Amino acid sequence: MSDTTPRQAANARRAVSFFFILLGTVSGAWAARIPAVKHDLGLSDGQLSYGLLAVAAGLVVGMRFAGRLTDHFGSARVLTPAGIATALAVIPPGYAPTLPLLIATLFLYGLINACLDVSMNAHGAEVERAYGRPIMSSFHGVFSVGGLIGAGIGGLSAWLGLSAATTLAATGLPLALICLHARRHLLPTRPAAPATTTTPARPRWSSWIVLMGVVAFAGLVGEGAAVDWTAVYLFEDLGAPQSVAALGFAVFSAAMTAGRFAGDHLAQRLGPVRLVRYCGLLAALGLSIALLIGRVPIAIAGFALFGLGLATIVPQVFSAAANHDPARAGQAIAQVATVGYAGLVAGPAIIGGAAEIIGLPGALAIPALLAAFMAASAGALRPRTPIAS
DSSP states (O other): OTTOOHHHHHHHHHHHHHHHHHHHHHHHHHHHHHHHHHHHHTOOHHHHHHHHHHHHHHHHHHHHHHHHHHHHHOHHHHHHHHHHHHHHHTSHHHHOOSHHHHHHHHHHHHHHHHHHHHHHHHHHHHHHHHHTSOOHHHHHHHHHHHHHHHHHHHHHHHHHTOOHHHHHHHHHHHHHHHHHHHGGGSOOOOOOOOOOSSSOSSOOOOHHHHHHHHHHHHHHHHHHHHHHHHHHIIIIISOOOHHHHTHHHHHHHHHHHHHHHHHHHHHHHHOHHHHHHHHHHHHHHHHHHHHHSOOHHHHHHHHHHHHHHHHTHHHHHHHHHHHHSGGGHHHHHHHHHHHHHHHHHHHHHHHHHHHHHHOHHHHTHHHHHHHHHHHHTGGGGOOSSOSOO
């Protein structure tokens, strides 16, 4: 990417940041209106879970072809239509009149979501190489900001008494239109590499890719546990009022967002190996403090350290995957994401099942142990070549 001017690189960075914000915003808006969809369709908790699992199923299926699609056509050519489609695909679930149609629309949303996720991370890695320094963490930081924006839109819409369908349409349509402007600033698409022994049509699952996927899985189990169980732990095990218990995830989320914006500077200063090692240890320490010292303020502070520690790990894993073999960056990201995102789906269930046997504090020790595993595995992120190319 040495022929890319600084102005082109800066414009491309802003454009890719928009697509990360887009995905975060539609995800946050959908999450905020799930209760309204549940109420409108008269669904039980179990019936709703089928719809939510459809999103995960769509993601898994989508990852199977999103990487090859991105590598064949180039990330820039896939990114814009995937962004438009994702912004529009979040709308139909709000209008679904029955559970089967809700499941179908959410599966489609997950399927398209996978294409956007892979292509924006792959193009983000191209922009990172153009910069010649780490910037991937900031992309994931603006995704977190997008999630807060989407949740705010959803919360405000609920307060105003607007339907879920209106909320999702008012969120998705403008974002789809902005995609048309953002596409002009993406980096030029590289010619598709011919099918050779080095770029096979069928993705290869190397031991290194599997390890990176497991590291991402470990980090995302922690994120999923924080989403679903921090408030429960503070309320039921430490006796905090519900209003205070809600601060657990809020502090975790704020710390993670701040950590992602600091992550690029830290990655440049420390390198990916030391950064992931230190952050894994910080996450393990923070969660251990929250569990071992049974006081609410200290537990909330521990969750903040847990969020800071987890903040940079997944962005560094995605960056390493994309730069391991740039010719098949899309496939590598898709493979890592397929394993990693299972942590978001399986993590809360793993914690819940373990809590039935050993109690919630003991179950929450699992993400702490996984954080220590991430620290121990950090050496695998050592780059084969410098980022600059």
